[in-house]
Amino acid sequence: MRYLRSRAFVLFAILLVYSYVIYKMMHSISKFKDYSCIILRCMSVPAFYYFAIFLLATFYLTASFKLFNCHELCFDVYGSRNCGYLGWLVLVDVVLSSLLGGIVMVSFSNKFGYDPLFMRFVIERILLNYMLPAVLAILIGFFMAYSFKMRTGVIFTVIVMYLTSPSFVREAVTKSDLYKIMAFVQNFEFIQGWDNIYLPVAVDNVRLYKWLKILGFIAIASIPVVRIVVKKSKVVICALLVFFIGCEVFYYMPQNRAMEEYGVLASEAYYFKNGAPSKTACDSKSPFVIESYDLDMKFDHMQHVKCDMKLAKEDTDRGEYTFTLYHTYKISKITYEGKSVSYNRDGDYVTVKGLGEGVIHMEYYGVPESYVADSKAITLPEYFPYYPVAGKKQVYGSKGVMNDYASAYKVRTCVEGLYTNLDKTGDGVYEAVCHGPYLLKGMIKEVEVAGYKVLMPRYNVGNRVIPEELIEESVKTLVAHTDTKPKFICLGMNMTMAYSLGSYIGDGYIDSPYRAVFEEEK
Known part of the structure; x- marks a missing residue:
């Protein structure tokens, strides 16, 4: 009976946090005028709380066995039977995260129409920010409670939550000493939610190294469970270790991390550390x-x-x-x-x-x-x-x-x-x-305006729209500054030069963020 009460309490806590996640999603979607890649960022903000509640719930349930003096009997003798609550937690995670993805997709489809490509982005985000991190949280919570004494387990659990929290990431990007090892620091940000949304062509920013990173950590975190539930576990454990090492090697290889929040600041950090030659x-x-x-x-x-x-x-x-x-x-x-x-x-x-x-x-x-x-x-x-x-x-x-x-x-x-x-x-x-x-x-839509090929983001960066009645006027204003017809005109791509200077007339093209024609929703 006490185990049933514990599970009921845990389920109530998970549903309470889940309600907050749903509220944040619906509140964000209600403000949008069109499909926007900002939702992919917004989906990551409450993901930490989702991760944390599964970590704490697993730690609590596992610690309950130890508090009831059932460590050896429950795990060493009847391990495969008494680890069933881990499977129950994984099932809860799969159901809730799948339901969250369905709610987000239906809400967008009802408001703006069905877009299969954007739906794929949503599914990727649900898997990467919610479902898989929660599985990892369950395995980490079990390891902390199973392997350490109560006080030590609590300390390590709090450290894990802090390392993957938005607070730690914000703190890390402001410290030049941490910036030197930013890839290492970011390796412990399990929800992987801090993506740069200012490159609209790179909305599809779920790269392979992110998938391998979370799957690698799930593999190594599952070793304590494998030792309990699998009789001849050495081969399986070796395979999991090799898989984890392979994933980490790939993660630390050169990767395009400009999509990460800290990526756009890496150049500043490099020259701050190494210096740069003067103009003279x-x-x-x-x-x-x-x-x-x-x-x-x-x-x-x-x-x-x-x-x-x-x-x-x-x-x-x-x-x-x-x-x-x-x-x-x-x-x-x-x-x-x-x-x-x-x-x-x-x-x-x-x-x-x-x-x-x-x-x-x-x-x-x-x-x-x-x-x-x-x-x-x-x-x-x-x-x-x-x-x-x-x-x-x-x-x-x-x-x-x-x-x-x-x-x-x-x-x-x-x-x-x-x-x-x-x-x-x-x-x-x-x-x-x-x-x-x-x-x-990248994620580009091509339109013809006044006889010119105009390239625009397929999805808006934020809750912004370019008024259609001003696009033609904008194009005519831009081409007035060049003697030759450009092959194409980029509007709102946020390339560095154009973003900082307002517009850039290149060799055969024009690039302009044209912030003046954006309408901000207040």
Whole structure:
């Protein structure tokens, strides 16, 4: 009877927190004018309380056995029978989180119509922010109560809750010492809810490393339960350990973390720690000319580039050449005419000696910090040195980095749905003579306005809409500042240069956040 009362009390507490979660979801949805990616962020705010209640509920039920002097009999002798409450808690989690997803999807569909793509985003969020973290919370709660004395278990449980709480994440991003190990700190934020919503092209921001991270922790946290319920558990435990290690290795590999709340601040933290050369110490003009670029790019969870460059004939007698390449890109090798050459890497700068009229080949990989470059979304403007730029250019504190002359660019990539200022000349081949290549892919809707191709976010960043009657007027105002017809006009993409300066007239395109035409719901 006492166990039934304990379960009834636990169920009441879970339903109480669940009611709060439902209230927050419905309250947020009621304010929206259209589908908005802000709901994906709002869904993460109450997720911590959902995680915490399952952690505390499991700790309470497990500790009850120990308090009733039933540790050895209940777990060591009749373990598989008496661990049934863990399965009951998992079932409660599955039912409640599934119901939450259904409520959110039905509410959006009734208000704005059915959008299968956005529904998929909601399902992913429910799994990643609610269902799977709650399963992990159940396993952690059991481990804490089963493995430690009451006081020690309580202390460790409180520590786990704090590490995954919004308070800890907010505190961590303001501490420069913690910023150095931010990926490690973020590894213990199990609800994985702190996503940057200011890159609308990257709304689909549930990356593979997030799935593997939570599944890996579930695997290792299930070991105490496996030891109790499985008779020959060594093989299973070894498999779980190997799976966990594999997931963690992948998590710490270079990943596009610009979607994380702290990702957009990583560049600031890097230059704060390492310093940046002053404007006078950098080249105000390009010291040499790169006649042509041939860029072979592949995108998975990061960016892989093979770059061939040919120098202008009049610049082939220099003793050394310094290129600007963003510091997060790791160089695999540099060759000249097929032979390896030595180079020096210092932050954003790569110095190579002994070049001539041949082809310089550079291979590198990695991820940008304030931009996105993976298989799902790409935001790479020409003024960001994701390709080698001639000279030692100022990166931090500048208004963009690119060559001050036009070169012949060829980009090869198998990316579908790519927008670029280059001309498509073949299957996955784009070419043009310009100051740099602009690459864009993601959650974009394309419309034609006054004879121009206009690219806009498929989903609004916040509770904002661009009034249709002002879009045509906005386009006409933007094109009045350029003599040539742009290939496309970006509105509301929130690319860094356009977002900070108001609008940017690029080489063959126009990028503008056009905040003046946004209507904020008060």
